[in-house]
Amino acid sequence: MPPFLGGGDMISVVTFEKSEWAPVPAKFEAGTPAIIEAVGLHAAIDYVTAIGMGAIEAHERALVDHATARLAQVPGLTLLGAAQDRGGVFAFGLDAAHPHDLATLLDRAGIAVRAGRHCAEPLHARFGLENGTTRASFGLYTTKDEIDLLAQALAEAREFFK
Amino acid sequence: MSAGSDRRRAEAAQPASTGGVNPSGQTTGLFDDLRDLYQEVILDHGRKPRNFRRLDDATATARGDNPMCGDRIELFVKQAPDGTIAEAAFQGRGCAISTASASLMTETVTGKTAEQARALGAAFRELAMTGTCPDCGAALADDMERLAPLSGVHEFPSRVKCATLAWHTLNAALDGAQEASSE
DSSP states (O other): OOOSOOOTTSEEEEOSSOEEEOSTTGGGOOSSOOHHHHHHHHHHHHHHHHHOHHHHHHHHHHHHHHHHHHHHTSTTEEEOOOOTTOOSEEEEEETTBOHHHHHHHHHHTTOOOEEEOTTOHHHHHHTTOTTOEEEEEOOTTOOHHHHHHHHHHHHHHHHHHO | OOHHHHHHHHHHHHHHHHOSBOTTSOBOOTTGGGTTTSOHHHHHHHHSOTTBSOOTTOSEEEEEEETTTTEEEEEEEEEOTTSOEEEEEEEEEOOHHHHHHHHHHHHHHTTOOHHHHHHHHHHHHHHHHHSOOTTOOGGGHHHHHHHGGGGGGGGOGGGHHHHHHHHHHHHHHHHTOOEEEOO
């Protein structure tokens, strides 16, 4: 298989007549390797290791419980999925607002969400949600206060569009 | 997390926790500054779109898709023998902005020739992208005034295509192209 890209470290011999490629995988890895990415990955691994996977899991479970309770109180909100061991990812619909209108409002409140069909168009069709859903994701850097702000913003957004 | 986003969150949290009544007696809400984007006329046309139906005797139709966000409209145009748009109607689904834009478009292009409708569409796209249309001229002034409530989208680049989908679809219908995309 010929390489699709030329560059540093992917040849063994180059003459005017022809080039010989380095053995794989170098042949297919022309140019500067992903040094910054590797250093960044190392830092990320150090970071989560210092906090501890157990602590991260406990934090995320607490956020999931809190969000499940708070979002259930938002009028007109339908939460998708009810798995026992769900992660901190919540997709929902709000009766008064299209997901993209809702995302614009939440953005104004400083809350970044994804709106649309999340690369799962057939699943949204299966649930009769052709307009898609809005999705908020929580991680170890998310706080309960932020989830409260989300719930409050959703309730206000509903009033805005009603 | 950058300092910028921390500050932004802190600012955003303020009205959320204090929403109510401001010193001048007006009701304050978290999203008051979005009223320019979502003017009452937009919300009204978004909730109750006009000309939201099939035209079984349409002379030109086209489907418009915005695959990124799932907005989809089917546009029906009925042209008189002289080319004048006698009727325009649409069906489909989308956000408040795309629905309101399609609704307002069907109202404004009725009675126009195809060329006038295209010119209006070009002027509207300029309005949606920049917020103004300095070269629109007096001939389009009345129609542009009706479409002006949508000019707020120019401050929301990700939403411009919501507002322009219907007009792209109209061009496709007039071209006989049958399909349009605002991507």
